[in-house]
Amino acid sequence: MRKVAVVGGGQTKFGELWDTSFRQMIIEAGTRALEDAGISGEEIDAMYVGNMSSGQFIQQEHIASLIADHSGLAPVPCTRVEAACASGGLALREAMVAVASGIHDVVVAAGIEKMTDVITEVGQEALATVSDQEWEAFVGATFPSFFALMARRHMHEFGTTEEQMALVAVKNHHNACLNAYAQHHVELTVERVLQSPLVSSPLKMLECASLTDGAACLVLVPLEEARKYTDTPVEIAGSGQASDTIALADRESLVGLRATREAARKAYRMARIEPKQVDVAEVHDSTTISELMALEDLGFCRKGEGGKITEEGLTAIDGTLPVNPSGGLEGRGHPIGATGIAQALEIVLQLRGEAGKRQVRKAEVGLTHNVGGSGGTAVVHLFRRR
Amino acid sequence: MRKVAVVGGGQTKFGELWDTSFRQMIIEAGTRALEDAGISGEEIDAMYVGNMSSGQFIQQEHIASLIADHSGLAPVPCTRVEAACASGGLALREAMVAVASGIHDVVVAAGIEKMTDVITEVGQEALATVSDQEWEAFVGATFPSFFALMARRHMHEFGTTEEQMALVAVKNHHNACLNAYAQHHVELTVERVLQSPLVSSPLKMLECASLTDGAACLVLVPLEEARKYTDTPVEIAGSGQASDTIALADRESLVGLRATREAARKAYRMARIEPKQVDVAEVHDSTTISELMALEDLGFCRKGEGGKITEEGLTAIDGTLPVNPSGGLEGRGHPIGATGIAQALEIVLQLRGEAGKRQVRKAEVGLTHNVGGSGGTAVVHLFRRR
Numbered sequence: 001m002r003k004v005a006v007v008g009g010g011q012t013k014f015g016e017l018w019d020t021s022f023r024q025m026i027i028e029a030g031t032r033a034l035e036d037a038g039i040s041g042e043e044i045d046a047m048y049v050g051n052m053s054s055g056q057f058i059q060q061e062h063i064a065s066l067i068a069d070h071s072g073l074a075p076v077p078c079t080r081v082e083a084a085c086a087s088g089g090l091a092l093r094e095a096m097v098a099v100a101s102g103i104h105d106v107v108v109a110a111g112i113e114k115m116t117d118v119i120t121e122v123g124q125e126a127l128a129t130v131s132d133q134e135w136e137a138f139v140g141a142t143f144p145s146f147f148a149l150m151a152r153r154h155m156h157e158f159g160t161t162e163e164q165m166a167l168v169a170v171k172n173h174h175n176a177c178l179n180a181y182a183q184h185h186v187e188l189t190v191e192r193v194l195q196s197p198l199v200s201s202p203l204k205m206l207e208c209a210s211l212t213d214g215a216a217c218l219v220l221v222p223l224e225e226a227r228k229y230t231d232t233p234v235e236i237a238g239s240g241q242a243s244d245t246i247a248l249a250d251r252e253s254l255v256g257l258r259a260t261r262e263a264a265r266k267a268y269r270m271a272r273i274e275p276k277q278v279d280v281a282e283v284h285d286s287t288t289i290s291e292l293m294a295l296e297d298l299g300f301c302r303k304g305e306g307g308k309i310t311e312e313g314l315t316a317i318d319g320t321l322p323v324n325p326s327g328g329l330e331g332r333g334h335p336i337g338a339t340g341i342a343q344a345l346e347i348v349l350q351l352r353g354e355a356g357k358r359q360v361r362k363a364e365v366g367l368t369h370n371v372g373g374s375g376g377t378a379v380v381h382l383f384r385r386r
Numbered sequence: 387m388r389k390v391a392v393v394g395g396g397q398t399k400f401g402e403l404w405d406t407s408f409r410q411m412i413i414e415a416g417t418r419a420l421e422d423a424g425i426s427g428e429e430i431d432a433m434y435v436g437n438m439s440s441g442q443f444i445q446q447e448h449i450a451s452l453i454a455d456h457s458g459l460a461p462v463p464c465t466r467v468e469a470a471c472a473s474g475g476l477a478l479r480e481a482m483v484a485v486a487s488g489i490h491d492v493v494v495a496a497g498i499e500k501m502t503d504v505i506t507e508v509g510q511e512a513l514a515t516v517s518d519q520e521w522e523a524f525v526g527a528t529f530p531s532f533f534a535l536m537a538r539r540h541m542h543e544f545g546t547t548e549e550q551m552a553l554v555a556v557k558n559h560h561n562a563c564l565n566a567y568a569q570h571h572v573e574l575t576v577e578r579v580l581q582s583p584l585v586s587s588p589l590k591m592l593e594c595a596s597l598t599d600g601a602a603c604l605v606l607v608p609l610e611e612a613r614k615y616t617d618t619p620v621e622i623a624g625s626g627q628a629s630d631t632i633a634l635a636d637r638e639s640l641v642g643l644r645a646t647r648e649a650a651r652k653a654y655r656m657a658r659i660e661p662k663q664v665d666v667a668e669v670h671d672s673t674t675i676s677e678l679m680a681l682e683d684l685g686f687c688r689k690g691e692g693g694k695i696t697e698e699g700l701t702a703i704d705g706t707l708p709v710n711p712s713g714g715l716e717g718r719g720h721p722i723g724a725t726g727i728a729q730a731l732e733i734v735l736q737l738r739g740e741a742g743k744r745q746v747r748k749a750e751v752g753l754t755h756n757v758g759g760s761g762g763t764a765v766v767h768l769f770r771r772r
Contacts, residue, residue: 001488062470062516065762068629075648077627082466084448101487102387130448241463243454262461376451
């Protein structure tokens with residue numbers, strides 16, 4: 001396998017982009033990525049696009065063709081991959097494998113979701129289709145309720161508190177205020193999080209990621225070619241993907257995600273990197289408990305200690321392991337298919353030292369963690385500055 | 387890149403499978419594929435699944451997780467790819483690239499679609515989402531109408547006749563009668579095809595593929611390992627993928643598909659095979675004109691001569707270039723995501739000499755051709771007996 005590097009990236013502003021179409025969003029993110037990599041469209045050999053539910057959100061499947069067309073890049077091959085909220089992470093993985101295999105040289109990994117053109121009920125119905133239709137969605141379960149069950153069990157087993165969970169929202173919204181592309185620019189307090197409307201007990205509104213429009217793109221090339229494009233290439237040193245039961249009721253444990261642990265194990269092994277070597281991480285904080293469980297499942301602390309290290313400030317931008325400096329899904333917003341790519345873009349910026357006000361101090365090794373549904377899929381990538 | 391071989395395959399019966407669920411279908415096809423390859427589930431390293439619109443057809447996205455779960459294979463990574471009717475062909479390509487890259491060794495390439503659990507109108511609406519939503523579907527264009535426009539132009543430029551087109555339906559339905567897994571077991575005549583109800587002039591009902599349920603799976607391994615599994619490995623010698631404008635109105639020509647020509651060029655070059663070396667082909671006959679154009683775009687005859695060589699019987703099972711011996715999309719049925727995999731399975735059976743009553747005489751080299759939408763995506767694969 002050839003080694004692979006990221007040599008450019010770009011994204012749209014994340015938010016309720018009512019005056020920007022799906023087509024415009026991908027062009028905007030793609031153009032920024034190409035400009036950042038200093039390449040033209042003719043140099044692109046293939047594209048991979050992560051998207052969850054364009055068929056349900058904008059009545060458009062076959063978006064790979066639409067994107068190749070509206071980018072003016074046809075007949076370049078373009079492939080859509082879907083794994084619920086992990087669609088973007090999987091697009092990155094497939095793009096990496098394509099470059100690693102040698103079948104393509106310059107590949108764009110993209111992610112996009114247009115969620116706010118439908119009324120909220122339609123959006124919620126679309127989101128429910130990534131849970132088990134026959135055993136979960138059919139009986140009315142919504143996504144926050146799955147994580148609420150996990151939160152209750154985590155509180156029961158480890159004494160995790162609602163205040164510790166709220167601190168995740170406070171930290172990630174603070175970080176988002178330092179990110180011009182983030183959806184939510186508002187400083188929170190623990191009190192305000194705890195007093196926000198209950199979504200599914202114990203999770204409150206300000207602890208759950210919102211509906212968001214957005215797109216993000218990265219440019220990948222073989223590592224050995226990377227210095228032709230940039231002085232600051234970032235190697236994709238490891239990639240791990242795993243699945244789990246789609247229905248929560250079939251899992252052995254509710255206090256963590258097996259798919260995360262398995263994907264992380266593979267990524268660490270491939271990169272020959274250990275958790276303690278990671279300098280900065282973007283993890284899948286679809287809810288506050290999701291981030292706490294991710295810290296544990298990724299090996300950054302022992303099981304049950306996610307709340308404690310958050311409380312101690314270790315995961316703040318000036319902490320020993322900054323987590324979600326971009327603002328995460330909660331602060332930056334969560335345009336589903338785009339999230340996995342935006343996570344990687346943040347790590348690339350951090351490792352290049354270009355993250356501005358939210359730059360972490362020492363950044364040689366970064367990690368991204370993208371979860372589909374309630375944990376039926378997980379994708380973990382490791383990045384290294386070269 | 388490592389060379390890749392198919393060492394096993396299996397499929398469900400194609401048809402209106404009202405008593406079989408999506409979950410049951412994929413298990414049935416997968417079990418047959420594993421039995422054929424002589425392997426157990428524990429040996430599988432990864433799965434790729436082609437599916438167009440499970441979100442719209444059965445209110446279930448994230449099917450990769452569902453399939454890994456219900457196969458009992460979690461945490462094995464499973465990835466869904468979508469490119470309208472070319473979803474299966476793309477799943478095969480991604481699975482091939484994964485094995486070629488070295489990141490995985492034993493990979494299942496699957497395709498599935500459950501289309502008949504919704505009323506026909508919902509099915510038609512789902513199908514329309516793979517055309518350009520803003521410029522085609524929104525104004526009421528349906529899929530047969532795109533191919534009707536191409537047929538009219540083909541008739542105008544080359545004198546192609548309705549009888550020549552009808553002969554494609556007659557041939558493919560005849561072949562399907564020899565295939566126990568095919569949906570339509572009925573012998574047709576040119577008269578009966580011409581007298582069937584008009585769908586979109588000049589295309590009649592018996593010239594258009596039907597709504598179908600079905601699943602198909604293949605097992606891929608590195609070619610150098612293939613003889614551990616089977617005495618009759620089939621190499622995937624070439625793979626080509628291309629895109630085109632999603633909207634028909636933006637194309638330079640209506641008498642062929644640029645994406646097909648471009649994908650074929652890449653596949654032939656990779657395999658170092660020329661069109662005249664192909665012994666048997668499964669092409670994307672979503673309508674009768676689709677097959678005639680494919681014959682031309684794949685280099686089997688000159689542009690405009692597709693009708694003529696069909697009339698001469700060259701594409702019959704006992705002709706010099708048997709095309710769609712399985713019955714094709716028209717006779718075997720067209721469960722969208724499954725079609726590209728079922729095409730490859732037929733070529734594998736033909737090259738292994740296991741196609742029973744529909745076995746073609748000399749079969750060393752085979753080709754599959756899978757089209758998404760009205761030609762916005764095309765995938766071509768070349769196979770060689772080893």
